[in-house]
Amino acid sequence: xxxxxxxxxxxxxxxxxxxxxxxxxxxxxxxxxxxxxxxxxxxxxxxxxxxxxxxxxxxxxxxxxxxxxxxxxxxxxxxxxxxxxxxxxxxxxxxxxxxxxxxxxxxxxxxxxxxxx
Amino acid sequence: xxxxxxxxxxxxxxxxxxxxxxxxxxxxxxxxxxxxxxxxxxxxxxxxxxxxxxxxxxxxxxxxxxxxxxxxxxxxxxxxxxxxxxxxxxxxxxxxxxxxxxxxxxxxxxxxxxxxxxxxxxxxxxxxxxxxxxxxxxxxxxxxxxxxxxxxxxxxxxxxxxxxxxxxxxxxxxxxxxxxxxxxxxxxxxxxxxxxxxxxxxxxxxxxxxxxxxxxxxxxxxxxxxxxxxxxxxxxxxxxxxxxxxxxxxxxxxxxxxxxxxxxxxxxxxxxxxxxxxxxxxxxxxxxxxxxxxxxxxxxxxxxxxxxxxxxxxxxxxxxxxxxxxxxxxxxxxxxxxxxxxxxxxxxxxxxxxxxxxxxxxxxxxxxxxxxxxxxxxxxxxxxxxxxxxxxxxxxxxxxxxxxxxxxxxxxxxxxxxxxxxxxxxxxxxxxxxxxxxxxxxxxxxxxxxxxxxxxxxxxxxxxxxxxxxxxxxxxxxxxxxxxxxxxxxxxxxxxxxxxxxxxxxxxxxxxxxxxxxxxxxxxxxxxxxxxxxxxxxxxxxxxxxxxxxxxxxxxxxxxxxxxxxxxxxxxxxxxxxxxxxxxxxxxxxxxxxxxxxxxxxxxxxxxxxxxxxxxxxxxxxxxxxxxxxxxxxxxxxxxxxxxxxxxxxxxxxxxxxxxxxxxxxxxxxxxxxxxxxxxxxxxxxxxxxxxxxxxxxxxxxxxxxxxxxxxxxxxxxxxxxxxx
Numbered sequence: 001x002x003x004x005x006x007x008x009x010x011x012x013x014x015x016x017x018x019x020x021x022x023x024x025x026x027x028x029x030x031x032x033x034x035x036x037x038x039x040x041x042x043x044x045x046x047x048x049x050x051x052x053x054x055x056x057x058x059x060x061x062x063x064x065x066x067x068x069x070x071x072x073x074x075x076x077x078x079x080x081x082x083x084x085x086x087x088x089x090x091x092x093x094x095x096x097x098x099x100x101x102x103x104x105x106x107x108x109x110x111x112x113x114x115x116x117x
Numbered sequence: 118x119x120x121x122x123x124x125x126x127x128x129x130x131x132x133x134x135x136x137x138x139x140x141x142x143x144x145x146x147x148x149x150x151x152x153x154x155x156x157x158x159x160x161x162x163x164x165x166x167x168x169x170x171x172x173x174x175x176x177x178x179x180x181x182x183x184x185x186x187x188x189x190x191x192x193x194x195x196x197x198x199x200x201x202x203x204x205x206x207x208x209x210x211x212x213x214x215x216x217x218x219x220x221x222x223x224x225x226x227x228x229x230x231x232x233x234x235x236x237x238x239x240x241x242x243x244x245x246x247x248x249x250x251x252x253x254x255x256x257x258x259x260x261x262x263x264x265x266x267x268x269x270x271x272x273x274x275x276x277x278x279x280x281x282x283x284x285x286x287x288x289x290x291x292x293x294x295x296x297x298x299x300x301x302x303x304x305x306x307x308x309x310x311x312x313x314x315x316x317x318x319x320x321x322x323x324x325x326x327x328x329x330x331x332x333x334x335x336x337x338x339x340x341x342x343x344x345x346x347x348x349x350x351x352x353x354x355x356x357x358x359x360x361x362x363x364x365x366x367x368x369x370x371x372x373x374x375x376x377x378x379x380x381x382x383x384x385x386x387x388x389x390x391x392x393x394x395x396x397x398x399x400x401x402x403x404x405x406x407x408x409x410x411x412x413x414x415x416x417x418x419x420x421x422x423x424x425x426x427x428x429x430x431x432x433x434x435x436x437x438x439x440x441x442x443x444x445x446x447x448x449x450x451x452x453x454x455x456x457x458x459x460x461x462x463x464x465x466x467x468x469x470x471x472x473x474x475x476x477x478x479x480x481x482x483x484x485x486x487x488x489x490x491x492x493x494x495x496x497x498x499x500x501x502x503x504x505x506x507x508x509x510x511x512x513x514x515x516x517x518x519x520x521x522x523x524x525x526x527x528x529x530x531x532x533x534x535x536x537x538x539x540x541x542x543x544x545x546x547x548x549x550x551x552x553x554x555x556x557x558x559x560x561x562x563x564x565x566x567x568x569x570x571x572x573x574x575x576x577x578x579x580x581x582x583x584x585x586x587x588x589x590x591x592x593x594x595x596x597x598x599x600x601x602x603x604x605x606x607x608x609x610x611x612x613x614x615x616x617x618x619x620x621x622x623x624x625x626x627x628x629x630x631x632x633x634x635x636x637x638x639x640x641x642x643x644x645x646x647x648x649x650x651x652x653x654x655x656x657x658x659x660x661x662x663x664x665x666x667x668x669x670x671x672x673x674x675x676x677x678x679x680x681x682x683x684x685x686x687x688x689x690x691x692x693x694x695x696x697x698x699x700x701x702x703x704x705x706x707x708x709x710x711x712x713x714x715x716x717x718x719x720x721x722x723x724x725x726x727x728x729x730x731x732x733x734x735x736x737x738x739x740x741x742x743x744x745x746x747x748x749x750x751x752x753x754x755x756x757x758x759x760x761x762x763x764x765x766x767x768x769x770x771x772x773x774x775x776x777x778x779x780x781x782x783x784x785x786x787x788x789x790x791x792x793x794x795x796x797x798x799x800x801x802x803x804x805x806x807x808x809x810x811x812x813x814x815x816x817x818x819x820x821x822x823x824x825x826x827x828x829x830x831x832x833x834x835x836x837x838x839x840x841x842x
Contacts, residue, residue: 059339087196
């Protein structure tokens with residue numbers, strides 16, 4: 001998978017997204033992500049040379065977040081977020097003042113202060 | 118072209134020039150803050166407006182070109198393309214090109230070639246800076262998009278105009294797509310984008326329905342949205358967007374603001390949640406009785422998810438903003454501005470000038486007739502004319518900051534060509550002065566700043582060796598000082614080489630050899646005609662034509678120029694310019710039968726002096742005022758007026774930059790509204806006179822250039838003493 005690189009850092013896993021990730025290629029990424037989360041104690045999501053995306057990728061990341069918490073894995077997303085992702089978050093109303101659900105309020109990926117917006 | 122279209126064309130040109138200035142300023146600022154979204158938005162909007170208006174008024178070439186550049190900034194806006202110095206450079210060229218072709222009906226071969234070069238540079242830049250091949254393809258696709266048809270652009274603009282006259286309504290739209298919406302061929306993202314395109318929107322996604330990764334279907338949509346849309350469009354337009362929605366998807370549209378309320382208030386959080394069905398009335402009332410922080414309580418009690426609170430808070434914020442904006446818009450409409458051609462304003466100023474002169478005549482005649490009713494009427498008219506004069510002059514005042522963009526561009530381009538690193542810092546942009554003065558200041562200021570860049574600021578390595586910052590700085594500032602504006606240009610460069618200037622001045626015979634000049638005097642020699650110490654003649658400066666021309670231009674503005682420099686530390690050039698060149702407050706004085714006007718802003722007071730005191734002074738021209746000895750100049754001597762010398766004369770004491778000088782005159786007649794008339798080409802070089810004015814009786818009074826008179830008097834003294842040739 002060209003757009004996702006999974007590396008191990010000790011017991012942690014690093015998921016690096018790059019290039020263009022749209023709804024058409026999300027299906028291929030999903031299974032890789034499940035394996036990566038299952039294999040690591042903690043997960044870091046980062047972006048490198050990230051070009052273009054859509055709201056289905058944001059939906060996928062929210063799902064990743066929920067899955068990691070369900071599996072009691074620590075997960076974080078590195079900032080600053082790429083501009084193309086920020087634009088989608090802004091345009092489709094994903095940024096949060098209070099988090100998405102109470103259980104993960106402090107940990108929501110899209111809290112405004114966390115994403116520096 | 119019909120007269121009406123021609124008039125619209127002129128309006129388009131005027132607006133385009135203004136937009137181009139804004140565009141240039143935003144580009145210059147963006148270079149320093151390449152990620153500033155507001156600036157990127159402002160650049161995009163300027164290009165978009167030029168494109169739209171161009172198509173609307175038949176400037177298809179301008180429109181098509183602006184469209185191409187706008188496409189590139191669309192990529193910047195969406196974060197696909199990065200802003201670099203290179204991109205700013207290409208866009209500035211594009212801006213210059215638009216300015217160049219606004220007046221052209223057809224492109225010349227040269228213009229065609231310039232256009233192709235700019236577009237090719239922009240295309241290459243886009244392709245090589247969007248990174249991956251895939252992105253480059255996207256860019257290519259964007260560039261291959263056909264240029265919007267002028268008719269289509271016109272239609273959009275017309276629609277926008279129609280919409281603007283309608284009242285904004287705010288809709289709350291809850292859009293719940295079915296999970297399988299994509300399979301039905303509808304992309305919810307496109308529907309949301311269409312909705313957002315209808316007006317001002319705020320949007321919150323509800324993501325609680327997104328399942329864990331192991332059960333997620335990648336092509337399913339688990340999200341729903343609350344969209345607040347404030348728009349001129351009606352509900353049917355919104356419904357049309359959902360026309361092809363599959364049966365399992367759902368949407369609900371409610372009007373939550375009908376455009377009538379004009380304050381910033383809106384429903385409380387609890388009311389919004391109840392209205393949306395996200396909370397029951399009982400639950401709300403129960404909570405209200407407990408704590409004022411209602412949203413937090415609801416989350417605490419598990420009665421509402423945080424995102425529902427977010428959504429309600431956003432609605433509250435959105436409506437408050439919409440109402441506040443509406444109120445501001447209404448307030449602004451009340452005090453609306455009007456676009457008037459500057460030619461018409463100039464004509465108005467001329468007419469007011471004539472009116473002032475005519476009124477002076479009326480005052481004189483009415484005083485002669487001694488009719489109290491007529492005198493009263495004349496005084497009323499005089500008061501009204503003064504008010505009219507002040508208002509009219511104010512219309513022509515522009516902020517000095519309107520010139521900053523031009524100088525920033527100059528510093529950017531020229532320092533780049535000379536491989537120097539220079540920053541222009543501007544202060545006092547809000548300082549206002551007459552449009553004509555601003556226009557006439559353009560060339561001298563350009564020349565001064567070019568000199569700072571070329572001769573003043575050192576190359577970066579040289580600066581580092583001297584222990585200076587690599588980045589040189591030029592400060593350009595403006596501030597008011599009485600009836601004048603002070604403009605200061607200060608650089609932190611090498612400063613003037615006093616020794617070199619002195620040697621050169623002596624070799625050219627423009628400096629005395631028998632006495633030591635002060636550094637200040639030597640510095641001022643750079644304003645002498647033909648003076649230049651530049652080793653090489655460059656394209657920028659060093660042809661020996663320059664600072665003398667600058668001084669001449671400042672003289673024509675009845676201004677002063679002063680230089681102060683410290684070798685190794687930098688140079689400061691200070692200009693003192695009158696706020697206006699049209700009408701000034703003057704002091705009318707008489708010498709014999711002649712009348713003269715002194716600028717009232719320089720006058721401190723008038724005192725009497727007996728003629729025999731002047732005659733017996735033995736060349737020591739001083740008058741004593743409250744213990745202070747003040748030198749004076751006898752204007753009779755200056756203008757060779759020898760008849761009818763009165764026994765008691767008057768000394769008008771002026772203050773120029775803290776130096777007091779008196780001018781001996783026969784009589785002080787009084788304050789005078791002085792409409793400045795040019796002396797014409799034959800008399801323009803007469804020293805000591807800066808213009809003329811017509812008096813109430815139709816006679817002419819000359820306006821004194823008192824600084825020039827002082828300088829000449831000092832030179833005469835030195836000549837008398839044999840110190841200069």
